[in-house]
Amino acid sequence: MNFAPESDSSPQLDPQDGADRPLSDRPWDELRDLVSGGDPDNLESFFDSLPSGEIARAISRLDEEDQTTLMQSLSPEVAAGLIEEVSDIQAADLIERLPADDAAAIFNELESDQQADLLVELSQDNAEAILAAMDPEEASQARQLAGYEPETGGGLMITEYLRYTTEQSVQDVLDDLRANAEEYADYDVQYAYVVSDSGTLQGVLRLRDLLLSRGKRPIAELMIRQPHAVRVEDSLDHLAQFFDRHHFFGVPVVESDNRLVGVIRKSDVEEALAGRADVYSMELQGIIGGEELRTMPVWTRSSRRLAWLAANVVLNLVAVSVIAVYEDTLAAVISLAVFLPLISDMGGNAGVQAIAVSIRELSLGLLKPHELLWVAMKEASVGVINGIALGLLVGIAGWLWQQNAWLGLVVGGAMAINTVIAVIAGGLMPLVLKRFGADPALAAGPLLTTVTDMSGFFLVLSFATAMLSWLVP
């Protein structure tokens, strides 16, 4: 079993990820047969032989009943290994369908931060039932961790770390390391943390320094005093900046009274940043209310997608109502109908670029939400250049197609001005949304295209109305 956590204590040559085994394109067919067979050893060696990265897909393609039978056939250790292989959302799905006792046995085998991540994904009732059936000490830790906000120091920390008190000696630490070697094998820490009797953080002990010390020396003499620490309520951005600034591999986490409650590893912070970037790009594309997998029930998938689409239809109806106002102009110059979608679309495209740059600069700390004027100036210069370029392109196309220079002027001018409006509106939109506490990834795009659609339609049709006598042949 090379994916269970305990294998980490005895590294071995990477088993070529099952490359020596003929690869079925549908490994879930074989898995389904093994599940009906019900032999845990066969299942275990099946997963061992599967290339890494195939496990999640194979499990996801089983039906729900087979998934549940699979989880119950395996030992809790092996099942926990599978849970670590799949994404949180898939894991929650697998866990949620198990009886609480079985789920709790698997939970007992997970790391504290994974327990907390999964508990957040479960329904309240399921989470409570599982906690009640868990090892009481594990459960109370998991309950505490799950109580912190997800993207904070408390939400990201782990509670598996080396902890000693100021009275202990080097020999005490060595004895403890020896006695608990097996348990500590999974701890990826090169530091031990030193606390007072009341649990407040006093210092950090580098294991490397123990190597060079005599056994009787108190660790209080050896530890680094007044160590850097972060607080349970610190935000992910703060933590990311902390690890940018300090080349640490982990940092202790304290409550406001300086009590040590956990450790955050740099890799956990980086993982959370990657997760946030993923959520951001999903939201940008209209996947909201949590991740969607195609193995989820069709009603869940369609209703979540529809919620976002319905809001967009309403915004779109508002925007296109501008066209209805100018029906007479449109009837007189029907070729304008070709340019309406073109100019509104291109306004949206130009504005979305400016949104992207603002969101990026905000997240890099290069921009503050109140710097509206600076952004407007910077966008205006780009907007004028690109507006002229796009306006010329579209204007010349209109002129040549209809052999009417005035039509070219109308559509080219509208394109140019709409581009300037779009990039300024797009650049400002994330700043304004952020000041109102809204999520720019979710709202900026649809709001912007409503603005650029309306202004695009209005510009083309009002210019055309003003110049109608030159446009009608």
Add this chain to the structure above:
Amino acid sequence: MNFAPESDSSPQLDPQDGADRPLSDRPWDELRDLVSGGDPDNLESFFDSLPSGEIARAISRLDEEDQTTLMQSLSPEVAAGLIEEVSDIQAADLIERLPADDAAAIFNELESDQQADLLVELSQDNAEAILAAMDPEEASQARQLAGYEPETGGGLMITEYLRYTTEQSVQDVLDDLRANAEEYADYDVQYAYVVSDSGTLQGVLRLRDLLLSRGKRPIAELMIRQPHAVRVEDSLDHLAQFFDRHHFFGVPVVESDNRLVGVIRKSDVEEALAGRADVYSMELQGIIGGEELRTMPVWTRSSRRLAWLAANVVLNLVAVSVIAVYEDTLAAVISLAVFLPLISDMGGNAGVQAIAVSIRELSLGLLKPHELLWVAMKEASVGVINGIALGLLVGIAGWLWQQNAWLGLVVGGAMAINTVIAVIAGGLMPLVLKRFGADPALAAGPLLTTVTDMSGFFLVLSFATAMLSWLVP
């Protein structure tokens, strides 16, 4: 100086990030004065007092000349600390304007993977000039690292790690740790790596195990044999899966002949994943050819954005040409012009959701590029449900507005069918692009909206043409 790397060897209480200091909204004004003053100590204490996260913004708002003077006024260690504070693209900008000797002095202070990351951002000539002026050993390492593909084992590894040979004893290792304590203070490794005389990887030594051993024992007896390793050419996806599977904090990297050449830390892999997700969401929004900061020259910003916009104008012109074909129908039923942008936009929105799910499932390994039929079936069911819902909404709006049930049927029917086409096309687009080796983030959106615009326009206008006698009052 709390942001320079050497501070890491002596952790201290986090200095509240300068919160006790009255915060100017424009810290670059003060910085500009200090740069003219030219006193490195004043500059250093200015940066010490600035809240973390303000440094990048303050530097970015100086003009180029002041930025260069600033970097030259600071000691190379402090300048390297600043370089680590800012994003790679900003760092490359700062470095590029320095004389090669000054740049090389700063480079000597950076970690090997940071050197390599920066070299990739620089122009070939600048990179060569800096390498020529660097410490020869550092330069040859940096050159070697920069030669690997960025998102591979070679590109992500560091070359600062503990390395011993099989003949050495526990005491040899302890002596080495003691002798080089200062240099090793920055290494975040809890493992040492053991190689043969020819440099092939033989084992991994946990520093923790050294604690419990006698000095004369050869480390070959203590090391974990046949350790896990990855290869220089392994992809970021492979490495991400490796660290998902194994709870290691770092893994040795070998060439194909099993020669040990570096170590990859889990946090570096997570950081690369976060970076990739950022690039993906920027590309989705049309920021291509590298990151854009508003402090860059306006021509760079506008020309890069224009490249993507111009491609979109061409695709858009193709799409709207469908409307021109049906001008007669449109002239007869002018109210259709209102629904053309609505139906094409909503098709794009529905399709983009399906693109997002496909790209996500591909990256989670839950989907393979050849599973076209499975995706089409899964999308069709969602498309039919949401198509009917959106079709009813738009159809009823059309009916009520024009008091014509046939118009409602035309626009509602077109909306429904276009939604089904859009989600199937959107779901398949990333799979097809991936099979052709194209970048789905860049191409899927614009290609999809061209398809959905054309099909939307065609459906509305061809239905209307067929039912023209019922639509005209």
